[in-house]
Amino acid sequence: MEEKKEFEEIQETVLELLEEKKYTAARNELLLLNAADIAEVMTEVIDEISLDAAIIAFRMLPKDISVDVFSYMSTEDQVEIINGITDREINYIIDELDFDDKIDVLEELPANLVDKILEKTPRHERKQINTFLNYPENCAGALMTPDYISLRRDMTVRQAMDYIKKVGMDRETIYTCYIKDEGRKLQGIVSLRTLVISDDDMHLSEIIRKDVVSVNVYEDQEEVSEMFQRYGFLAIPVVDNEDRIVGIVTMDDIFEVIEEETTEDIERMAGVVDSTTTEYLDTPVSQQVKSRLPWLFFLMLSYIATGAIISHFEMGLQAVICLVAYMPMLMGTGGNSGSQSATLIIRSIGVGDLDVQDFLRVLWKEFRVSAIIGICLSLFTFFRVFFEQRNDPDHFAIALTVSFAMLLIVVIAKCIGGMLPLLAKKIGIDPALMASPMIASMTDMVSVTTYFTLATIILGI
Amino acid sequence: MEEKKEFEEIQETVLELLEEKKYTAARNELLLLNAADIAEVMTEVIDEISLDAAIIAFRMLPKDISVDVFSYMSTEDQVEIINGITDREINYIIDELDFDDKIDVLEELPANLVDKILEKTPRHERKQINTFLNYPENCAGALMTPDYISLRRDMTVRQAMDYIKKVGMDRETIYTCYIKDEGRKLQGIVSLRTLVISDDDMHLSEIIRKDVVSVNVYEDQEEVSEMFQRYGFLAIPVVDNEDRIVGIVTMDDIFEVIEEETTEDIERMAGVVDSTTTEYLDTPVSQQVKSRLPWLFFLMLSYIATGAIISHFEMGLQAVICLVAYMPMLMGTGGNSGSQSATLIIRSIGVGDLDVQDFLRVLWKEFRVSAIIGICLSLFTFFRVFFEQRNDPDHFAIALTVSFAMLLIVVIAKCIGGMLPLLAKKIGIDPALMASPMIASMTDMVSVTTYFTLATIILGI
Numbered sequence: 001m002e003e004k005k006e007f008e009e010i011q012e013t014v015l016e017l018l019e020e021k022k023y024t025a026a027r028n029e030l031l032l033l034n035a036a037d038i039a040e041v042m043t044e045v046i047d048e049i050s051l052d053a054a055i056i057a058f059r060m061l062p063k064d065i066s067v068d069v070f071s072y073m074s075t076e077d078q079v080e081i082i083n084g085i086t087d088r089e090i091n092y093i094i095d096e097l098d099f100d101d102k103i104d105v106l107e108e109l110p111a112n113l114v115d116k117i118l119e120k121t122p123r124h125e126r127k128q129i130n131t132f133l134n135y136p137e138n139c140a141g142a143l144m145t146p147d148y149i150s151l152r153r154d155m156t157v158r159q160a161m162d163y164i165k166k167v168g169m170d171r172e173t174i175y176t177c178y179i180k181d182e183g184r185k186l187q188g189i190v191s192l193r194t195l196v197i198s199d200d201d202m203h204l205s206e207i208i209r210k211d212v213v214s215v216n217v218y219e220d221q222e223e224v225s226e227m228f229q230r231y232g233f234l235a236i237p238v239v240d241n242e243d244r245i246v247g248i249v250t251m252d253d254i255f256e257v258i259e260e261e262t263t264e265d266i267e268r269m270a271g272v273v274d275s276t277t278t279e280y281l282d283t284p285v286s287q288q289v290k291s292r293l294p295w296l297f298f299l300m301l302s303y304i305a306t307g308a309i310i311s312h313f314e315m316g317l318q319a320v321i322c323l324v325a326y327m328p329m330l331m332g333t334g335g336n337s338g339s340q341s342a343t344l345i346i347r348s349i350g351v352g353d354l355d356v357q358d359f360l361r362v363l364w365k366e367f368r369v370s371a372i373i374g375i376c377l378s379l380f381t382f383f384r385v386f387f388e389q390r391n392d393p394d395h396f397a398i399a400l401t402v403s404f405a406m407l408l409i410v411v412i413a414k415c416i417g418g419m420l421p422l423l424a425k426k427i428g429i430d431p432a433l434m435a436s437p438m439i440a441s442m443t444d445m446v447s448v449t450t451y452f453t454l455a456t457i458i459l460g461i
Numbered sequence: 462m463e464e465k466k467e468f469e470e471i472q473e474t475v476l477e478l479l480e481e482k483k484y485t486a487a488r489n490e491l492l493l494l495n496a497a498d499i500a501e502v503m504t505e506v507i508d509e510i511s512l513d514a515a516i517i518a519f520r521m522l523p524k525d526i527s528v529d530v531f532s533y534m535s536t537e538d539q540v541e542i543i544n545g546i547t548d549r550e551i552n553y554i555i556d557e558l559d560f561d562d563k564i565d566v567l568e569e570l571p572a573n574l575v576d577k578i579l580e581k582t583p584r585h586e587r588k589q590i591n592t593f594l595n596y597p598e599n600c601a602g603a604l605m606t607p608d609y610i611s612l613r614r615d616m617t618v619r620q621a622m623d624y625i626k627k628v629g630m631d632r633e634t635i636y637t638c639y640i641k642d643e644g645r646k647l648q649g650i651v652s653l654r655t656l657v658i659s660d661d662d663m664h665l666s667e668i669i670r671k672d673v674v675s676v677n678v679y680e681d682q683e684e685v686s687e688m689f690q691r692y693g694f695l696a697i698p699v700v701d702n703e704d705r706i707v708g709i710v711t712m713d714d715i716f717e718v719i720e721e722e723t724t725e726d727i728e729r730m731a732g733v734v735d736s737t738t739t740e741y742l743d744t745p746v747s748q749q750v751k752s753r754l755p756w757l758f759f760l761m762l763s764y765i766a767t768g769a770i771i772s773h774f775e776m777g778l779q780a781v782i783c784l785v786a787y788m789p790m791l792m793g794t795g796g797n798s799g800s801q802s803a804t805l806i807i808r809s810i811g812v813g814d815l816d817v818q819d820f821l822r823v824l825w826k827e828f829r830v831s832a833i834i835g836i837c838l839s840l841f842t843f844f845r846v847f848f849e850q851r852n853d854p855d856h857f858a859i860a861l862t863v864s865f866a867m868l869l870i871v872v873i874a875k876c877i878g879g880m881l882p883l884l885a886k887k888i889g890i891d892p893a894l895m896a897s898p899m900i901a902s903m904t905d906m907v908s909v910t911t912y913f914t915l916a917t918i919i920l921g922i
Contacts, residue, residue: 034672036692161657168658175636175653192636192653196622197629211495229720231497232713234695251712252693258716259690262723263808269727270804270897271797280809281822288830292801293837299797300838303790304845310786321779325771328792328905329764335796336732336760336898340753343731347724348741361742369749376754377761384765436731436897437797444789 007033011041018045018053027060035065039072046077055084067096075108076282082109091120098172100145100253103132107142140224141217143257144238144247149177151204153187158200160190173250176235179208184244186237188212214239217246224249225257265350269343269435271295295437302441306448313452316461322389323455326402327448333377334409334447335440341366341417342439346431349421356426362418370414378407394459401458405451412450413443468494472502479506479514488521496526500533507538516545528557536569537743543570552581559633561606561714564593568603601685602678604718605699605708610638612665614648619661621651634711637696640669645705647698649673675700678707685710686718726811730804730896732756756898763902767909774913777922783850784916787863788909794838795870795908796901802827802878803900807892810882817887823879831875839868855920862919866912873911874904 010029017026030038038061045054058066058081070078070093082090082105094102094117106114106129114133118126128146135141149171151160160177168174175192188208198207214237215224227236228251238247267273272291310317317323345362348354354362382403389395417439421431455461471490478487491499499522506515519527519542531539531554543551543566555563555578567575567590575594579587589607596602610632612621621638629635636653649669659668675698676685688697689712699708728734733752771778778784806823809815815823843864850856878900882892916922 165658168654174657192657193629196635196653197626229716232716255690255693258719259812263812266727266804266808270800272801272805279814280805281815281819281826285826285829285833288826289833292830293834296794296797296801296834297838300790300794303793306789307786310789311783314782314786317785318779318782321775322772324778324785325768325775327788328767328771328909329761331789331792332764332902332905333757333761335901336757339731339897340733340757343727344733344741347727351720351724353740354742358742365742365746365749368746369753372746372750373754373757377758436800440796441793444793448789
């Protein structure tokens with residue numbers, strides 16, 4: 001990608017110039033980029049050189065560009081920049097930000113700074129900001145902006161277009177316009193496309209679309225993101241409990257939500273819980289410990305049972321000690337087989353392809369898949385063990401024990417891996433928790449039990 | 462969410478009505494929903510009742526609605542519907558579909574059906590379709606549509622708006638318009654917002670934005686999706702190797718790409734490779750075996766080394782057989798610790814927060830985190846083992862061995878888990894492959910070596 005190469009070269013140059021304190025030259029290089037890219041360079045400057053260098057470079061940008069750049073930065077970087085610039089500059093930036101970006105920044109700032117900023121905000125906006133700051137994190141209310149275009153149904157297309165021409169500059173989007181009645185209840189929408197292709201003298205009541213999908217202001221952000229993915233809308237109106245429109249969420253805010261929710265899922269699948277949304281390197285060690293230790297500890301406890309099972313077979317094991325050498329392979333393959341299935345099922349539930357009622361179909365499919373895989377792996381294992389133990393008089397029985405255990409373990413592990421996420425969903429636990437770590441600790445128990453029971457039967461240990 | 466509840470009720474009713482073959486009543490219920498929702502009900506009908514019922518219901522929809530519904534269906538469902546309706550209906554639907562949806566459907570249909578459809582298509586469009594069908598899957602060319610609005614820079618705003626009014630109905634988006642020179646080279650863009658708020662008599666050359674980001678037609682879809690997430694654009698122009706614009710990709714097509722790429726990543730992290738994009742229940746058993754067996758087999762082989770290490774300590778182990786009972790706990794906790802770290806790092810690389818040069822910082826952080834976690838877990842383990850083995854004269858030495866092994870294993874596993882994904886990235890392997898299964902098989906080797914070496918030193922086995 002040509003743009004990317006160019007971007008990386010410019011970033012390199014800017015970093016070098018700032019290192020040598022050649023600020024003007026650095027600024028001129030920066031101005032070759034667009035705002036989103038400048039924001040990325042700024043993050044690099046903070047990480048690689050210093051916050052001070054970033055602040056100086058930031059202050060040297062033309063004011064209108066600096067606001068844009070600011071709005072593309074991560075919230076942590078924004079707060080750091082805010083702490084490093086003057087009150088006047090802060091007020092300018094906060095003033096110029098889009099409403100939803102403004103709320104995001106204010107949420108992260110210390111209370112005294114927020115108060116200082118709000119003092120200088122017009123009373124009407126101050127009230128609105130305070131309302132928005134009170135919505136819980138991760139709900140539609142925290143994502144929305146009040147900067148939408150609202151029209152009346154008795155307007156003509158020409159009147160509507162004139163109105164949009166006048167106010168369109170300041171609104172988050174003008175491509176979907178909202179029509180409400182006197183009680184602020186949402187009546188329908190008109191897209192700018194419809195306005196543009198309709199005759200100037202038509203009334204909006206003739207072209208209004210009434211089958212509007214809206215979300216409640218307290219709706220979870222994951223639900224909101226699913227609606228965007230499902231319908232492909234550019235924006236979705238947000239309504240309060242009385243169905244009055246209070247704002248809109250636009251599509252560009254949803255990418256971040258998707259990223260956040262995916263990260264949460266993936267981390268949960270690896271037994272990392274309640275992780276913060278901050279970047280890995282910015283998360284303090286104590287926080288990392290807190291999000292990893294509990295689950296590790298819980299899983300460690302579950303191995304007490306596995307240990308007890310092994311202790312039970314201790315005597316026999318001592319007699320045929322070579323069996324111990326195959327334990328890791330059997331447990332490992334069991335764990336891997338189970339995780340494969342669990343992951344496929346968890347993801348299918350996540351994207352809506354599978355549901356609890358598919359339980360039997362999943363089980364049947366996992367059974368067939370695991371039988372084939374189990375037979376392949378156990379055949380190989382039989383010959384391998386047979387050859388390795390050829391000097392042991394019991395080599396046939398040992399090979400039979402290990403390979404038959406392999407077959408059974410793969411089948412059982414895959415069936416457990418296929419079922420557990422669906423069961424979790426059924427009883428209202430997040431299926432993502434039924435991934436590798438959980439499955440592995442369960443299959444380990446199954447593996448040693450199967451293995452040593454077979455050994456008792458076949459080898460008489 | 463009210464809409465959702467309503468939707469589920471209607472879906473339930475439709476399914477019941479179709480079951481009882483009350484088609485007209487079912488259709489009337491369906492028409493209460495919007496096209497995306499009807500498409501979802503159709504999928505349920507195919508899965509739960511029969512393809513025939515779905516086809517009858519589909520054919521009873523008004524023609525214009527049926528095209529919309531069709532465009533929201535999964536490609537598999539589309540092909541099934543196509544196979545069940547008459548040629549005339551097929552031609553009507555294909556004709557009315559947006560260009561990019563048309564290409565998606567044609568790609569999946571058998572060649573003879575495609576030929577039959579193309580026969581009835583105007584020559585100009587036929588040529589264009591053939592070009593599009595030749596772009597490799599998963600590249601920008603396969604995502605794009607040629608239905609964009611192109612303007613000339615010498616047009617006035619009024620002329621541009623008149624032109625958009627005329628052709629706007631048929632275009633994928635009218636919110637970003639593209640300006641090209643005589644050689645079809647992309648010169649810049651004008652957003653509909655700019656057009657609406659600009660004076661009628663201005664020339665486009667005065668309001669054109671030239672800092673346009675574009676992608677090459679062969680660019681991988683993952684890159685394209687990253688650009689959308691980075692810039693928040695509604696559409697990105699696609700250019701050929703000579704910088705001539707050949708189409709645009711719109712934001713709504715990107716959600717599907719994100720979902721596909723995330724699934725690929727998550728599956729790869731669980732050792733499922735080259736999985737297809739079809740739904741779990743629709744993927745044949747043979748395909749499932751093919752995407753799971755190779756990696757399982759490879760990992761099983763890696764356990765030969767672990768087995769060999771254990772065999773090496775066989776004699777000593779026979780003397781202190783109770784050590785075997787703690788093996789699963791140590792290996793399991795090592796594997797879980799390593800996977801937690803690996804997952805966090807893989808995800809951070811994936812979303813662009815970490816890169817190869819952060820290697821030492823990651824190592825240092827993992828070391829501190831793992832030291833704290835390791836000390837907690839090993840303290841608990843010491844007392845547990847001390848108590849459990851209290852009847853063994855060596856109980857202190859055994860407890861010391863197991864708990865010290867725990868500490869070392871957690872630290873080493875977390876450092877391996879933190880480093881491997883970055884090393885993989887460095888040498889050009891997908892970091893996602895360095896997740897749970899791979900990490901677990903490596904840490905298992907480390908675990909048994911550490912454990913039994915400590916046992917030799919402390920217990921003299």
